[in-house]
Amino acid sequence: MDKSSKIYIAGHRGLVGSAILKNLQNRGYKNIITRTHSELDLANQTQVSNFFETEKPEYVFLAAAKVGGIVANNVYRADFIYENMMIQNNVIHQSYIHKVKKLMFLGSTCIYPKNAPQPMKEEYLLTDTLEYTNEPYAIAKIAGIKMCESYNIQYGTNFVSVMPTNLYGPNDNFDLEKSHVLPALIRKIHLAKLLSESNFEAVIKDLNVNTIEEAKTYLASFGVSETSVEIWGTGNPKREFLWSEDMANACVFIMENRDFKDTYNLTEKEIRNTHINIGTGQDISIKELANIIKEIVGFKGNLVFNTTKPDGTMRKLTDVSKLNTLGWKHSVELDQGIKKVYQWYNLNFS
Ligand SMILES: NC(=O)C1=CN([C@@H]2O[C@H](COP(=O)(O)OP(=O)(O)OC[C@H]3O[C@@H](n4cnc5c(N)ncnc54)[C@H](OP(=O)(O)O)[C@@H]3O)[C@@H](O)[C@H]2O)C=CC1
């Protein structure tokens, strides 16, 4: 990519897409194109075809997807498989038709088997059964990897796939039902702290409701009160968290430095697993995460574990040796990142 290359970021207002946009702008890329969801529905084949025909992007970051936490994945199973398959089929196929020079597809580490050996290497893909709570999403992501790989092999395209661990940062989704654990716990614990300080005005503003009674009833349905916050599951699952701006940095690094054809003289087994894990290589339990957030937010109440909610996979630590060997390593540690995102939340959301 050179600084005047025409680069399309799909999903530029999301957690990762917004960080990729900022990263490219900071590096001096000047010809970036974006479309909001309402301007271009990537699940619509005709709209996507017309967009590529008109704009002819040279490089594509595919960071648009239907994304959510464990409960959203488990409940909206049809939406997760349908929308993700449609978006990626349309964008990847039109990138082939319109001779995009390089495309990056964003998968997820949930593509690996539920009981994969830890840490998870790229080659563990398709070696065993998936975690059921997010199987539809994971199957869509596996289809995306295989689509990139198949087009590369049959048509000589240059499509690279990356598998990020759990991400967090500015522009995350803080919805109490549908979000991932880290933003959900920041918001729940923050609201519990406000309740404990009788700062009802701030609670009403955050939830955009009319009265404190309404706010308290809503929060009670998520197990949030002035004295305690509910944590889903046992608290024992472990997760690995990567700061979204580090993720964007890794994406741009790989787009600038790695081509699919770099893998052509590898063995057949390696050709099958050319996707690259992106993570820190470090994980912590949900209980530990909740305690760190509690400390940073300054909430003095209790954490209560609701074991009727799913734990999901017990561990999914990425093996990041492939990425490290390419020359990239994360820079923001978890406690530092949580402080930064809590600051961002207070400035932009609360
Ligand atoms: N967040 C995480 O922890 C992880 C994310 N990933 C992957 O990283 C990528 C980016 O995720 P993230 O940034 O968190 O997701 P977000 O939900 O923050 O952003 C997704 C973006 O995609 C857009 N989008 C969704 N559907 C459509 C559509 N039909 N047409 C056009 N735009 C659409 C959304 O627009 P709008 O909001 O307007 O609908 C939004 O801007 C995804 O592929 C995801 O699977 C992988 C692992 C972990």
Ligand SMILES: C[C@H]1O[C@H](OP(=O)(O)OP(=O)(O)OC[C@H]2O[C@@H](n3cnc4c(=O)[nH]c(N)nc43)[C@H](O)[C@@H]2O)[C@@H](O)[C@@H](O)C1=O
């Ligand atoms: C990125 C990844 O994200 C999803 O997988 P996940 O890692 O299981 O997602 P999660 O962040 O929602 O939960 C992590 C853990 O945390 C626990 N947990 C506690 N309390 C809350 C809570 O309040 N909210 C949420 N969401 N989880 C909670 C929760 O029970 C679980 O044990 C995939 O569906 C898939 O989309 C994917 O690729």
